Amino acid sequence: MDHFNYRDGVLYAEDVPLSRLASEYGTPCYVYSKATFTRHFRAYTEALGSQAHLICYAVKANSNLAVLGLLARLGAGFDIVSAGELERVLAAGGDPAKVVFSGVAKRADEMERALQVGIKCFNVESRPELERLNGVAERLGKVAPVSLRVNPDVDAGTHPYISTGLKDNKFGIPVDDALEVYELAASLPNVRVVGLDCHIGSQLTETAPFLDALERLLVLMERLRERGIEIEHLDLGGGLGVPYRDETPPQPFDYASKLLARLSRWEGGERLTLLFEPGRSIAANAGVLLTRVEFLKPGETKNFAIVDAGMNDLIRPSLYQAWQAIVPVDTREARDSALYDVVGPVCETGDFIGKERELAIAPGDVLAVRSAGAYGFVMASNYNSRPRPAELMVDGEHCHVVRARESIESLWQGEALLPAQEV
Ligand code: LLP
Numbered sequence: 001m002d003h004f005n006y007r008d009g010v011l012y013a014e015d016v017p018l019s020r021l022a023s024e025y026g027t028p029c030y031v032y033s034k035a036t037f038t039r040h041f042r043a044y045t046e047a048l049g050s051q052a053h054l055i056c057y058a059v060k061a062n063s064n065l066a067v068l069g070l071l072a073r074l075g076a077g078f079d080i081v082s083a084g085e086l087e088r089v090l091a092a093g094g095d096p097a098k099v100v101f102s103g104v105a106k107r108a109d110e111m112e113r114a115l116q117v118g119i120k121c122f123n124v125e126s127r128p129e130l131e132r133l134n135g136v137a138e139r140l141g142k143v144a145p146v147s148l149r150v151n152p153d154v155d156a157g158t159h160p161y162i163s164t165g166l167k168d169n170k171f172g173i174p175v176d177d178a179l180e181v182y183e184l185a186a187s188l189p190n191v192r193v194v195g196l197d198c199h200i201g202s203q204l205t206e207t208a209p210f211l212d213a214l215e216r217l218l219v220l221m222e223r224l225r226e227r228g229i230e231i232e233h234l235d236l237g238g239g240l241g242v243p244y245r246d247e248t249p250p251q252p253f254d255y256a257s258k259l260l261a262r263l264s265r266w267e268g269g270e271r272l273t274l275l276f277e278p279g280r281s282i283a284a285n286a287g288v289l290l291t292r293v294e295f296l297k298p299g300e301t302k303n304f305a306i307v308d309a310g311m312n313d314l315i316r317p318s319l320y321q322a323w324q325a326i327v328p329v330d331t332r333e334a335r336d337s338a339l340y341d342v343v344g345p346v347c348e349t350g351d352f353i354g355k356e357r358e359l360a361i362a363p364g365d366v367l368a369v370r371s372a373g374a375y376g377f378v379m380a381s382n383y384n385s386r387p388r389p390a391e392l393m394v395d396g397e398h399c400h401v402v403r404a405r406e407s408i409e410s411l412w413q414g415e416a417l418l419p420a421q422e423v
Contacts, residue, residue, distance in 0.1 A: 002033065002036045002286060003033040003036045003039075004036075004288060004368070006331070008332070009330065009331045010329065010330050010331070010332065011327065011328075011330070011368055013031050013032075013033050013288070013394040014033050014034075014035055014394045014395070014396055014397070015397040016399055017329075018288070018290060018329045018366065018368055019329050019330045019366055021290065021394075021399060022290050022329065022366040025390050025392060025401065025405075026390070027290050027308050027309070027366060028290060028291045028307075028309035028313050028389040029289070029290050029389045029390040029392060029405070030287055030288070030289055030290075030372060030376060030390070030392065031287065031288050031290060031391075031392045031393075031394060031399075032066075032067065032286055032287045032373055032391065032393045032394065032402070033286050033393075033394050034393055034394065034395040034396075035395070035396075036285065036373075037071065037282060037283070037286045037373075038070070040281060040282040040283075041071055041074050041282055042074070043251065043252040043253065044252045044276060044278060044282075046253070047253040047256035047257070048256050048260075048274060051263075051270070051272075051274055052271075052272070052274070053273060053274045053275070053276070054077045054098060054120075054233075054273065054275050055076055055275075055276050055278065056077035056078050056079040056099070056100050056277050057071050057076045057078055057079065057279065057282055058078075058079045058238045058277045058278060058279030058280075059078050059080050059081070059085040059088065059089060060079075060081055060085065060375075060378060061279025061280055061282070061283045061374040061378065062279075062287070062373055062374055062375075063085060063088050063378055064377065064391055064393075064402050065091060065092045065402070066391075066393050066400065066402035067283070067393075067402075068089055068092035068094055069093050071094075072089075072093050072094040073093075076094075076098070077094075077095070077098030077099060077100065077120065078099050078100075079099075079100050079101075079102055079277035079279075080099055080100070080101055080102070080103075081102050082103065082110065083113055083114075086099065086101070086113060086114060086117070086119075090117065096114075096117040096119050097119070097120055098120055099114070099117075099119040100120055100121045100122075100123055100147075100197075100235065100275065101114050101119055102123040102149065102197075102199070103125070104125045104126065104129075104171060106122070106133075108135075108136050111132065111144070112139075112140065115136065115137055115142045116140070119145075120145065121145045121146065121147050121195055121197075121233070121235075122145065122146050122147070123146075123147050123148075123149045123197040123235065124146050124147065124148050124173075124185075125148075125149045125171060125172055125173065127181050127184065130146070130148075130181065130184065130185055130188070130191065131188075133146065133191060134188040134190045134191050135190075137190035137191060138190040142190065143189075144191045144192070145191075145195075146185055146191045146193060146194065147193075147194060147195030147196055147197040147235055148178055148182060148185065148196065148197065149171065149172040149198060149199065150172055150173055150174075150196060150197065150198050150216075151169065151171060151173060151174050151198070152175050152198055152200065152212070152213040152217065153216075154200055154212045154213050154216070155209065156200045156202075156204050171199070172198065172199075175216055175220060178220055179223055179224070179227075182229055183227065186227075186228075186229050193229055193231070194231075194232045195231055195233040195234065195235055195275070196217055196220065196221060196224075196231045196233075196234055196235070197235035197237065197275075198213055198217060198235070198236065198237055199236075199237025199238060199239060199277060200213050200237065200239060202238065202241075202280060203242070203249075203280060204239045204241050204249070205241040205247045205248070205250075206249075206250070207250050207255050207258050210236065210239070210255065210258075211259070211262065214236065214259060214262060215262075217234065218262075231272070232272070232273060233272065233274070233275050234272050234273075234275065235275035235276070235277065236259070236274065236276055236277075237276070237277050238276065238277040238279050238280070238281070239278075240252065240255060240278055240280070241280070241281070242280055242281055242285055242371060242374075243285070243371075244324055244325070244370075244371050245323050249281075252278075252281065259274070279374055279375075282374075283373040283374035284371045284372075284373050284374035284375075285373065287371075287372045287373020287374070288368040288370055288372050288373075289313065289314050289368070289369040289372040289376060289389070290329065290366055290367070290368055290369075291308050291309035291353070291366070291367050291369065292307065292308050292364065292366050293306070293361055293362070293363050293365045293366075293367065294307060294308055294345070295363055296361070296362070296363055302341055303338050303339060303340045304340060304341050304342075305340040305343070305359060305361060306343055306344075306345070307344060307353065307367060308344075308345065309344055309353060309369070309389070310346035310351050310383075310386065311344055311346050311348065311350065311351040311383070312344075312346055312380060312381045312382065312383040312384060312388075313344070313376075313380050313386070313388070314353060314379075314380070315379045315381075316375055316376070317352055317353050317354060318350045318351060318352060319379075323354070324353070324354065324369050324370055324371050325370040326342055326353060326354045326357050326367050326368070326369050327367065328359065328360065328365055328367055328368075329365075329367065330365070330366065331360075333362075335360035335362055336360065337358055337359065337360040338359070338360075339356055339357070339358055340356075340358075340361075341354070341355045341357075342355075342357055342359075342367070345384070345386075346383060346384050346386070347384060353369055354369075377389065377391055377403075382406075382411055385408075385411050387405060387406035387407060387408060387411060388405075388406045389405060390404055390405035391403035
């Protein structure tokens with residue numbers, strides 16, 4: 001459930017008409033709903049009830065400071081994958097003691113900063129990373145809390161680019177090698193084993209792969225227990241899907257109740273702290289991208305609706321052939337309906353926002369691309385020297401600019417001409 005709804009033919013974010021935001025702040029722009037972020041976050045905490053847990057929002061999904069600050073106030077932890085994400089969390093008032101650090105290529109300086117601020121856990125993805133972390137911690141006179149990110153080799157049944165838990169993915173430590181790497185971790189003086197972690201993929205629409213992964217992790221935890229290695233927290237990653245079109249992914253409640261039922265039949269399950277790293281299921285349907293129709297271009301085989309947002313603003317359709325709903329913001333005026341490919345201004349054939357969409361539109365109309373709160377702005381670029389869009393956060397009847405539209409001058413900030421020379 002989200003807070004983007006039509007009232008008398010006009011699409012609103014909470015109590016603000018999106019047509020007004022498009023006129024006031026220009027297009028393209030991202031619009032988020034505070035109430036929707038809050039609701040989606042709380043769906044997790046409520047689903048977990050009395051089981052000890054920490055919801056570590058995956059910062060990569062939407063790392064705007066206002067989003068991070070809101071979630072921090074709601075009690076969220078954070079899953080980060082870079083020093084940049086760590087600094088964002090700190091700048092937004094997030095608690096470093098609730099941060100877990102994922103990613104296959106953590107640099108020594110990133111480890112150092114994370115140790116200095118005292119993060120909750122490093123999700124270690126390989127043996128050499130473990131050795132590097134032990135070395136960095138030793139140099140600082142610290143002990144690094146670690147989980148191993150295990151690759152349970154389950155098929156998440158999702159798009160190959162966002163499936164991460166299979167044997168041939170670069171992520172994690174194969175489940176069959178994990179025991180050995182845990183034994184190494186237990187023997188190293190400057191790391192301390194605290195958890196076990198996995199993340200099998202993104203946009204999962206079934207609970208079965210999560211439960212398969214849990215089963216394999218429980219077997220591993222029993223083997224670890226036999227060797228005297230006790231796991232305090234189990235991190236099941238992110239990955240819960242969202243309805244983009246007609247998918248019916250499980251709600252956090254369905255997902256959590258199945259996990260909790262399984263854990264209640266496992267010795268010590270009720271004492272485990274459960275961690276989750278949801279990104280998309282919190283952010284995607286808490287945001288839309290507003291874009292204006294520049295031209296309608298009828299063709300022999302296709303009609304094009306040319307809009308002012310391109311693949312540089314929202315790359316998911318081009319990169320993953322992702323389908324996101326495209327709807328007119330104001331439906332009050334009658335229009336002829338036709339089938340359009342909705343395309344952007346970027347000089348690439350792959351620059352489209354949606355294909356074969358039935359739309360009743362005219363030039364100048366504003367469209368909302370739904371489900372754009374996750375992996376939207378964060379994946380935007382300046383390709384074709386296009387300033388990145390503004391980001392707005394609606395709260396009831398108020399709207400806050402949470403990132404100003406980039407200026408043209410900012411495009412070459414940090415660049416330099418060569419010293420004057422004779423040619
Ligand atoms: N934890 C780890 C270690 C991850 O790699 C990811 C996402 C998450 C958590 C959050 O997963 P979520 O709950 O959002 O599914 N750009 C792609 C999605 C890439 C996801 C990468 N990892 C897209 O736009 O569909």
